Amino acid sequence: xxxxxxxxxxxxxxxxxxxxxxxxxxxxxxxxxxxxxxxxxxxxxxxxxxxxxxxxxxxxxxxxxxxxxxxxxxxxxxxxxxxxxxxxxxxxxxxxxxxxxxxxxxxxxxxxxxxxxxxxxxxxxxxxxxxxxxxxxxxxxxxxxxxxxxxxxxxxxxxxxxxxxxxxxxxxxxxxxxxxxxxxxxxxxxxxxxxxxxxxxxxxxxxxxxxxxxxxxxxxx
Amino acid sequence: xxxxxxxxxxxxxxxxxxxxxxxxxxxxxxxxxxxxxxxxxxxxxxxxxxxxxxxxxxxxxxxxxxxxxxxxxxxxxxxxxxxxxxxxxxxxxxxxxxxxxxxxxxxxxxxxxxxxxxxxxxxxxxxxxxxxxxxxxxxxxxxxxxxxxxxxxxxxxxxxxxxxxxxxxxxxxxxxxxxxxxxxxxxxxxxxxxxxxxxxxxxxxxxxxxxxxxxxxxxxxxxxxxx
Amino acid sequence: xxxxxxxxxxxxxxxxxxxxxxxxxxxxxxxxxxxxxxxxxxxxxxxxxxxxxxxxxxxxxxxxxxxxxxxxxxxxxxxxxxxxxxxxxxxxxxxxxxxxxxxxxxxxxxxxxxxxxxxxxxxxxxxxxxxxxxxxxxxxxxxxxxxxxxxxxxxxxxxxxxxxxxxxxxxxxxxxxxxxxxxxxxxxxxxxxxxxxxxxxxxxxxxxxxxxxxxxxxxxxxxxxxxxxxxxxxxxxxxxxxxxxxxxxxxxx
Numbered sequence: 001x002x003x004x005x006x007x008x009x010x011x012x013x014x015x016x017x018x019x020x021x022x023x024x025x026x027x028x029x030x031x032x033x034x035x036x037x038x039x040x041x042x043x044x045x046x047x048x049x050x051x052x053x054x055x056x057x058x059x060x061x062x063x064x065x066x067x068x069x070x071x072x073x074x075x076x077x078x079x080x081x082x083x084x085x086x087x088x089x090x091x092x093x094x095x096x097x098x099x100x101x102x103x104x105x106x107x108x109x110x111x112x113x114x115x116x117x118x119x120x121x122x123x124x125x126x127x128x129x130x131x132x133x134x135x136x137x138x139x140x141x142x143x144x145x146x147x148x149x150x151x152x153x154x155x156x157x158x159x160x161x162x163x164x165x166x167x168x169x170x171x172x173x174x175x176x177x178x179x180x181x182x183x184x185x186x187x188x189x190x191x192x193x194x195x196x197x198x199x200x201x202x203x204x205x206x207x208x209x210x211x212x213x214x215x216x217x218x219x220x221x
Numbered sequence: 222x223x224x225x226x227x228x229x230x231x232x233x234x235x236x237x238x239x240x241x242x243x244x245x246x247x248x249x250x251x252x253x254x255x256x257x258x259x260x261x262x263x264x265x266x267x268x269x270x271x272x273x274x275x276x277x278x279x280x281x282x283x284x285x286x287x288x289x290x291x292x293x294x295x296x297x298x299x300x301x302x303x304x305x306x307x308x309x310x311x312x313x314x315x316x317x318x319x320x321x322x323x324x325x326x327x328x329x330x331x332x333x334x335x336x337x338x339x340x341x342x343x344x345x346x347x348x349x350x351x352x353x354x355x356x357x358x359x360x361x362x363x364x365x366x367x368x369x370x371x372x373x374x375x376x377x378x379x380x381x382x383x384x385x386x387x388x389x390x391x392x393x394x395x396x397x398x399x400x401x402x403x404x405x406x407x408x409x410x411x412x413x414x415x416x417x418x419x420x421x422x423x424x425x426x427x428x429x430x431x432x433x434x435x436x437x438x439x440x441x442x443x444x445x446x447x448x
Numbered sequence: 449x450x451x452x453x454x455x456x457x458x459x460x461x462x463x464x465x466x467x468x469x470x471x472x473x474x475x476x477x478x479x480x481x482x483x484x485x486x487x488x489x490x491x492x493x494x495x496x497x498x499x500x501x502x503x504x505x506x507x508x509x510x511x512x513x514x515x516x517x518x519x520x521x522x523x524x525x526x527x528x529x530x531x532x533x534x535x536x537x538x539x540x541x542x543x544x545x546x547x548x549x550x551x552x553x554x555x556x557x558x559x560x561x562x563x564x565x566x567x568x569x570x571x572x573x574x575x576x577x578x579x580x581x582x583x584x585x586x587x588x589x590x591x592x593x594x595x596x597x598x599x600x601x602x603x604x605x606x607x608x609x610x611x612x613x614x615x616x617x618x619x620x621x622x623x624x625x626x627x628x629x630x631x632x633x634x635x636x637x638x639x640x641x642x643x644x645x646x647x648x649x650x651x652x653x654x655x656x657x658x659x660x661x662x663x664x665x666x667x668x669x670x671x672x673x674x675x676x677x678x679x680x681x682x683x684x685x686x687x688x689x690x691x692x693x694x695x696x697x698x699x700x701x
Contacts, residue, residue: 007310070429072388075402079422086231086415167296178299191307198299205294351547354508355561356537365560369551
């Protein structure tokens with residue numbers, strides 16, 4: 001029991017590591033503020049492209065979406081960070097993370113948007129178009145608002161995934177929260193910094209996870 | 222063209238493809254094994270937890286909900302590192318692949334429990350009443366009437382979540398599990414060429430695109446299936 | 449056919465004494481005394497919110513009474529020692545919304561309890577189930593799924609499902625209220641058949657004509673208490689209490 005406390009809940013070490021972890025948290029926050037809007041926009045684009053009237057465009061979009069959903073984000077990240085230099089491009093860790101995660105999260109957000117749009121009955125389109133609204137206007141004013149409301153739990157849940165995804169950036173030495181915690185661990189030979197980082201993640205994400213459960217239950221009712 | 226052949230040289234060097242093909246295939250084997258094990262234990266554990274929750278014993282349910290919330294809120298990599306570095310200091314020495322399997326199974330179980338529970342809740346109360354009123358026990362009702370209906374509703378989210386979690390096998394690289402990414406990056410450092418990396422990426426694509434397509438198929442098939 | 453002599457000789461199937469039920473401090477049943485004799489068809493009428501459904505659902509403990517006692521065939525169903533699942537086999541219930549299992553055929557719906565509760569072997573269970581389906585006139589629909597059946601057919605399958613267990617008492621909770629008018633007749637005919645066959649039935653419903661023809665006794669429930677009870681002639685044509693008269697007048701409109 002004492003060994004457990006020493007190894008995982010060493011308050012002295014946690015106190016020393018906290019400043020470093022907070023800096024890592026700041027980097028995580030910056031990453032999220034970057035990735036979430038990028039992903040949401042990219043997702044919207046991918047959803048619209050995957051429903052394009054042009055068969056070739058639609059097919060291309062679906063292939064790309066399935067591709068980026070099939071490749072694990074870590075693999076994509078390593079490929080961009082370690083592989084591209086061989087092609088002459090040397091992205092910084094941040095750039096590599098941004099590009100890899102943009103491609104990945106856009107595909108997931110895109111699928112969510114698409115499911116939402118497709119869940120709106122055709123009658124809504126008909127009604128909107130029959131009052132003279134153009135395709136784009138029907139989409140913006142009638143369909144999207146309803147679609148987004150329907151898939152709100154999924155959008156929020158995916159955003160939680162994006163926050164968790166940032167921890168993978170630690171693999172390319174981007175100094176976000178997990179990287180800082182792991183650094184502290186290797187210096188102190190103690191796992192308490194990792195527990196502290198876990199606690200911080202829980203503090204941030206637990207309320208959101210609860211919120212998603214509640215939203216899902218309300219929709220199902 | 223100069224650029225064209227430079228690209229091929231950097232990412233598709235044939236002799237390297239030949240040399241590292243076995244290693245990559247070994248990685249594929251490891252990835253598939255761990256993924257399959259995770260899917261099996263994760264889904265079964267999640268279903269078991271949801272069934273336990275159906276008995277509505279308050280203290281147990283609080284523990285289940287806390288467990289599920291925590292595992293859904295924490296990034297898997299954090300858990301992997303915690304378990305990998307922490308356990309030896311407690312005297313427990315597990316091989317890396319076991320650590321990966323345990324962590325990913327627990328995470329999948331947590332997600333599946335929530336999904337199955339939502340499914341059970343969405344079966345109309347009348348179904349419970351009809352079955353109980355013919356003398357069927359609680360467990361009997363759950364097994365023959367409620368779960369069959371609940372599970373049908375849960376197929377799309379379960380497949381999605383399972384695919385996402387199995388892709389996390391790539392995280393095994395960080396703790397030395399010999400899966401695809403690990404084999405690829407090792408070979409890349411040895412050979413000073415990105416070809417193995419490209420091979421690894423392609424291996425993932427070949428492995429997972431059918432899975433994603435299957436997921437898409439299952440989603441459409443089970444989507445508008447109303448009772 | 450009135451069975452007064454037979455009725456008074458045999459012990460009552462259902463005996464309710466001082467039944468009370470509250471939902472969160474709202475008292476829905478305020479001390480109900482009710483006896484149903486063998487082969488009787490007792491009809492319960494009353495305005496919505498009067499507690500009719502609750503009364504019915506207390507009889508097989510789908511709702512837990514807050515006070516009073518209920519005895520089925522002499523057995524106190526509230527006693528801790530009573531096996532409620534075994535009890536429920538003796539009581540058949542038919543719901544307003546049918547509640548058929550959508551993932552099973554009509555035959556599957558009827559055999560489930562036979563196979564899993566009574567543990568009959570498959571062949572025998574199917575034989576009994578088909579006989580029950582035949583009694584409600586749906587043996588040729590045995591392999592159909594609920595979604596392929598009309599509302600009236602679904603309700604008749606629900607009746608067969610309860611019948612197959614050979615209950616001593618059958619509870620009907622507004623069995624025809626969710627049906628289109630032209631389908632109501634088929635279900636009521638089955639209920640008449642059951643009555644003719646000697647089944648003891650407790651029915652909550654608005655079908656007055658049916659009550660007139662088939663009921664032995666009608667009970668008027670209002671605000672959780674029995675206002676008046678008696679033979680259909682009395683309740684419908686010459687009610688003693690003003691409240692009863694007012695309710696009947698409303699219905700006749």
